[in-house]
Amino acid sequence: MTPVTYSVTDGIAVITVDNPPVNALGHAVRAGLSEAIATFTADADAQIAVLRGGGKLFLGGADISEFGKPLQEPGLPTVVNEIEACPKPVVAAIHGVALGGGLEVALGCHYRLAMPGTKLGLPETTLGILPGAGGTQRAPRLVGLDAAAEMITGAKPVTAEKAVEIGLVDRLGDGGDVAAAGRAYAGDLLAEGAGPRPTRDIPAPEGTLAQKRAEAEWKFKGQVAQVTALDAIAAGLDRPFDEGLAEERRLFQTLIETPQRAGLIHAFFSERAVTKLPELKGVSPRNLSHVGVIGGGTMGAGIATSALLAGLVVTLVERDEAAAGKARETIGRNLDAAVKRGKLTDERRQTSLASLATVTGYDALAEADLAIEAVFEDMEVKKGVFARLDAAMKPGAVLATNTSYLDINEIARATSRPADVIGLHFFSPAHIMKLLEIVVADDTAPEVTATAFALAKRLGKTPVRAGVCDGFIGNRILSHYRAAADHMVLDGASPYDVDRALVAFGFAMGPYQVSDLAGLDIGYATRERKAATAHPRDRSPTFADALYHAGRLGQKTGKGYYDYSEDRRGAQDPEVLDLVAEARAGSQRRFTPEEIQRRYMAAMVNEAAQVVDEGIARRPLDVDVVFLHGYGFPRHLGGPMHWADAQGHDRILADITEFAKTDDHFWQPAPLLQRLLAEGRSFADLNATRKD
Structure with a gap:
């Protein structure tokens, strides 16, 4: 026709x-x-x-x-x-x-x-x-x-x-x-x-x-x-x-x-491919109209705001009346900001607030279709929350955790219904950031995964399926390339050198600027959590700990890696350079902007290849979408895996081999990178063969 x-x-x-x-x-x-x-x-x-x-x-x-x-x-x-x-x-x-x-x-x-x-x-x-x-x-x-x-x-x-x-x-x-x-x-x-x-x-x-x-x-x-x-x-x-x-x-x-056209087209198609998963074929999501949120801090309030903007009924649970009232105020300010940006009318704002209940008891979640836990990043605390959710919520309700790193299989075992448990890793601010990592645990039922993807669509999020490991897709890879940046600082580069080089590469902010934005207490807590399992040859960024102990937590305290007392964009601070110098040992050297970029990207691509090889990310394109929407990767470069294909795996492996001459513990080539090079294949080839 x-x-x-x-x-x-x-x-x-x-x-x-x-x-x-x-x-x-x-x-x-x-x-x-x-x-x-x-x-x-x-x-x-x-x-x-x-x-x-x-x-x-x-x-x-x-x-x-x-x-x-x-x-x-x-x-x-x-x-x-x-x-x-x-x-x-x-x-x-x-x-x-x-x-x-x-x-x-x-x-x-x-x-x-x-x-x-x-x-x-x-x-x-x-x-x-x-x-x-x-x-x-x-x-x-x-x-x-x-x-x-x-x-x-x-x-x-x-x-x-x-x-x-x-x-x-x-x-x-x-x-x-x-x-x-x-x-x-x-x-x-x-x-x-x-x-x-x-x-x-x-x-x-x-x-x-x-x-x-x-x-x-x-x-x-x-x-x-x-x-x-x-x-x-x-x-x-x-x-x-x-x-x-x-x-x-x-x-x-x-x-x-131009390569930019290829990168942007790749990003366009990848964003549409992330929801096409074999496990979702023919699977219907569960009903979704009433959402519970546990915890009304920055993340919990952001999640609740996102749900209200999508027209859902929201019940937010806090520990006491004061905390519940504060959470409601935060959500109100979020909605006010949406009105100012032209994203919401005054009438819709009132309707949204009317759909919100802030309470102190889990019994209010008895008829909720889904609950999202957003409390402190501590395994015992989260397991306690899930035990209470298990007791309070109706059969068939979905129990989700917003953990950024923790083992969701262990959290699921704190309930009598692990098939109903899933990870929903939002990125802050949750009502603005588009990425949502959907972390599927060992026992998660297919219809629960389908429900999570349906929620993402309703919230206007870009969902990416992830498997269970420390940090899932994004934060696991982040921990590796951030370590590469810290190693360069320990060896002679300043945090400001690193940030300048990566902004020149195309990132909106360098890693130390990002740390100031997120809060240096976040990184400190992560290092403390991992300290017990650290390898003897792991190198610790003790300068970051020194900043934390000095009360320099980033933008929220006015000082972090940068000084924000007179410039909202942040100014370089000699005190930081002194703390960095105290943390260094051995000979120091200079790093060119190009070498900083090469080391940072080689670490990113190498760990991403491991994540794909282990099945934490189903396809290289899933990694690309995570980094385009959650980590500020330059969109015109298509994502780290697309970028790696454009650079050539031979070049990246040559860099890793060169860097390993001085640190063969950290710089270990990912087997997938080696196999693809030997077979003359690319990450794009893997995307094509893993469509279904």
Whole structure:
């Protein structure tokens, strides 16, 4: 069945694209559109055409799976140009979404109508490319230079109402059926005697993009797509339209060939693949409407806020009335902040607070569908909480722990129903951070895992399945590459050297800046917990302990690795360098920024390979998604495993071998890395073979 159909009634042709699920502009759709426009042009019975999408949306953009492959004609730029050149008027009737190539098709039409609730945007820069079918040339002519630059570099969609306001769309539909609204608009245009109105004939706006370019270079540091897109817009300001189109296409092709495009596309597909697990096939989640939260500290309050924002009923349990009241105040402030950010209306805020109960007894959880424990990171404390949950909650309720490191199998054994126990590792602040590690214990029932993934979807989180080990996926790998950073500091690098080098690599913050943000007491508690099982050859960052004992806990005390007393961003502090110097032993040396980056990344990739090999992460892409959403890994690099493939496993193993000459205890090559190199395979190959 053809994805594009053509029909005519009363002089109005209707061209419908029906290519489920998102009406992607693959080759068959492009060919069908080209043929339909040719048919309309030659059809004496048709005076005007309405182009619409079947199903829930207009057109969902280009088929990303075609990127990097030889283009099959007609290409999207050709199709858009054909629509615009049509000698009879063409109306785009838009509903649902019109993003990327879908909006570019609409820009090639002569008139545009959008239904209420529609989202319109040009998000290509998030994939490392730019609008390559005329978007950088037509959008500025319709909405002006600043609005077009913001749409294209910011990549955020606008509402139908906003689109009408800025001139992107001509008419707002009055609700109801998009086909009827499109036909009505076409009828009005016929009555007015309206003819074709090519966007290309509108004069290019005047102005300069110098300020926007400077802003993009700062905001999207290290990324090339945003600045290149601005160059494409600028190309159309002082030259004929067709020359602007040609330059847009040239720049588009340069971006297609960049490693950043490959990294961003990998991130895009990986985020969709993490929920595709064989254990979830055919498994239905349990009912989920009432959530309990145990503990109302920063994490517990954040989890409760996230659940309230998702429309769930929440009961939060604290140890006494004072703590319960404080938790409610914290949640209220979180909701207030969401209102200020425009994420929540005042009415929704009141509704959310009405759905919250803060109590001191576990009996209030008797009818809850799921409880999430978020108390102090201590095994005995958590086992006590789970014993009480086991006694209080109804059969079939899910019992979840938010532990960051502890053995969930041991926690589950504190209950009479280990099949109902699962780990839900939120990242702080829990109502903002997108990552949710779903830690599946040995006895966790499949429907409990399915319930956890359903919860993540409802909360708007990016879920990744993890197995049980100390730290699961993210924190286990973190402990290893953070140790590599500490070793460099012990051997001569300053914490500030390390942070600068890793910010230059692409991280928003270096590891010591992150420690200050999280609190140095967190790291100290982790080291204390692990001290009993430490290997005699493990190297301890005693300078970090010295900072803790000096009361320098990071931003919350005004001093940590950095001094925040006069600068909120933190200033270097000679006192820290003195404490570091006292912790050092033996000869010292300098580390170049490149070596800091190589050691940090080699440690990260090596431990990640171990995590995949042990099945803690099912696939390398799971590691990538964890680090993109929970640990600030530069998105344009695709994640540590994608980055490792791009660098070459031979190079990474050569680095590990070199580093092992001075520390063969810490630097031990992961067997998986060695096997992949010997077999000529990559982490991407593992992703492909572990789809199901």
